[in-house]
Amino acid sequence: MLRYTLMRLGIFAGCLLAVWGLVYSGAFPRGFGDSNFLWVLLLAMVISAPISFVVLRRERERASVQIVRKVDRAKADLEANRSQEDVADDTTRAQGQPS
Structure with missing residues (x-):
């Protein structure tokens, strides 16, 4: 991205x-x-925008892939944390209830 x-x-x-x-x-x-x-x-911005759009297409796609990987990894980590919390919660409830 940098x-x-x-x-x-x-x-x-x-x-x-x-x-x-x-x-x-x-x-x-x-x-x-x-x-x-x-x-x-203003002229420099207007001229550089379409040039960047065309010339940096591959680099933009690489950056996009990196961002998608990071987001997917964060989602997987979040889901893993949720499942650990669910197991801990279920264990606590099972220990707290008399049999």
Whole structure:
């Protein structure tokens, strides 16, 4: 998951540098007044999102598989704890009741 996040940030940083260069060279409009930095950030986000979606597809699937494994493991651990509690509860009830 960390790898995917770092790769996504890298794509965003590359787009940010490219957009910054294009805005200051005059290829893209400069924005309105003091909004230039916000304009550059917005353009970089809009451009990097579809690039990340296409380029990082395999990495996103790997991260998804890791998350599913962790969730399944947590569910199994929770179920094991529940069954241990049920056995302990049944044992306590059986010992507490006179025969």
